[in-house]
Amino acid sequence: MLADVANRASSETDTAVNARRRAAGASHVAGLVTIILGLVISVVADSIPLVYQYAPLAASVVVLGLPHGAVDHLVLPRSRGQSVTPRALALVGGCYLAIGGAYAALWFVAPAVSFALFILLTLVHWGQGDVYALCELTGVSYLETPARKGLALVVRGGLPMLVPLVAFPDQYGFVAGSLVSLFDPGAAAALEGAFRPAVRHAIGVGFGTLVVATLALGYRRTDDLEPWLLDASETLGLAAFFDVVPPILAIGLYFTGWHSVRHILRTLLVDDAAVAALANGDVRGAIGRFARDAAPLTAGALAVFAALAVAVPRTPATVPDVAALYLVGIAVLTLPHVVIVALLDLEQGLWTGQ
Ligand SMILES: CC1=C(/C=C/C(C)=C/C=C/C(C)=C/C=O)C(C)(C)CCC1
Numbered sequence: 001m002l003a004d005v006a007n008r009a010s011s012e013t014d015t016a017v018n019a020r021r022r023a024a025g026a027s028h029v030a031g032l033v034t035i036i037l038g039l040v041i042s043v044v045a046d047s048i049p050l051v052y053q054y055a056p057l058a059a060s061v062v063v064l065g066l067p068h069g070a071v072d073h074l075v076l077p078r079s080r081g082q083s084v085t086p087r088a089l090a091l092v093g094g095c096y097l098a099i100g101g102a103y104a105a106l107w108f109v110a111p112a113v114s115f116a117l118f119i120l121l122t123l124v125h126w127g128q129g130d131v132y133a134l135c136e137l138t139g140v141s142y143l144e145t146p147a148r149k150g151l152a153l154v155v156r157g158g159l160p161m162l163v164p165l166v167a168f169p170d171q172y173g174f175v176a177g178s179l180v181s182l183f184d185p186g187a188a189a190a191l192e193g194a195f196r197p198a199v200r201h202a203i204g205v206g207f208g209t210l211v212v213a214t215l216a217l218g219y220r221r222t223d224d225l226e227p228w229l230l231d232a233s234e235t236l237g238l239a240a241f242f243d244v245v246p247p248i249l250a251i252g253l254y255f256t257g258w259h260s261v262r263h264i265l266r267t268l269l270v271d272d273a274a275v276a277a278l279a280n281g282d283v284r285g286a287i288g289r290f291a292r293d294a295a296p297l298t299a300g301a302l303a304v305f306a307a308l309a310v311a312v313p314r315t316p317a318t319v320p321d322v323a324a325l326y327l328v329g330i331a332v333l334t335l336p337h338v339v340i341v342a343l344l345d346l347e348q349g350l351w352t353g354q
């Protein structure tokens with residue numbers, strides 16, 4: 001009887017270990033494919049027409065991007081091994097309504113400030129996602145303290161948000177202007193300071209130094225070279241990617257192929273049925289479960305975008321304008337999403353535990 005229990009426990013652990021190993025492999029392969037795809041496209045195509053650059057971002061409405069947050073109502077109960085109760089659903093719904101609603105209102109009142117907050121929010125959120133991946137999927141041993149994790153967060157989140165600002169100020173400014181102008185065409189001027197050569201130079205030197213110093217610290221502290229090599233290749237690969245690939249294309253590819261893939265894998269790992277499927281190599285079964293779980297609130301998010309489209313003072317008419325509206329919608333949904341992911345981080349002891 002006791003042996004039976006022990007056997008079951010160890011086989012459960014095996015299942016979890018197998019699933020995690022497959023998730024780690026998938027996240028690394030998806031990341032590599034994303035970087036190579038972006039670099040190849042931008043080397044082969046001389047200048048990519050703007051509408052094509054928006055294609056991955058457009059695809060993210062239904063493929064990986066928007067759906068990655070559409071299971072927020074399920075992850076916390078699942079990570080605690082609890083069933084999803086109406087109360088848990090109401091809490092997540094209330095969080096989205098209150099926090100998302102307040103941020104949506106801020107876009108109407110102060111669009112330039114809201115855009116700056118969006119960049120900061122994305123830096124924190126994408127960095128937060130990669131800290132999880134580094135600790136739980138890559139298995140690095142040198143991010144034990146919150147301070148070290150915080151440094152990794154700034155590096156990983158800064159790559160997609162700061163490198164394009166240094167490398168492609170015109171396109172960055174164009175996208176910033178397209179978001180802010182939906183609310184107030186005059187307000188974009190407030191952001192001009194960020195694109196001055198001196199500011200970009202300072203960000204380039206400062207952030208570049210931080211990246212190199214963080215990698216060096218990791219190298220000194222690591223007890224196993226392999227995870228550090230993976231971390232360093234990802235960091236330098238992303239730096240090259242955002243330095244070379246035009247930013248609208250780069251962000252669209254990264255959002256789907258990097259951030260969303262990693263987060264979806266994380267959500268699968270808190271879902272017992274998906275863990276079992278993954279461990280058995282039934283990738284289709286695991287993805288099918290995710291798609292079913294994410295479908296209703298992906299549709300719900302589309303309703304939020306439709307409401308925004310009606311509410312903004314300037315009706316979006318061009319591809320960049322529609323994309324801008326989509327990005328404002330993402331901004332509004334991302335703030336409560338970050339709260340849920342932070343709670344998941346806490347639940348999993350990512351920042352508090354070892
Ligand atoms: C498109 C684009 C930009 C901003 C994208 C942002 C901020 C996306 C945020 C997405 C989120 C938060 C997704 C949820 O996980 C930049 C950097 C201005 C550069 C030009 C292209």
Ligand SMILES: [Fe+2]
Nearest residue numbers: 068069263337
């Ligand atoms: Fe996310």
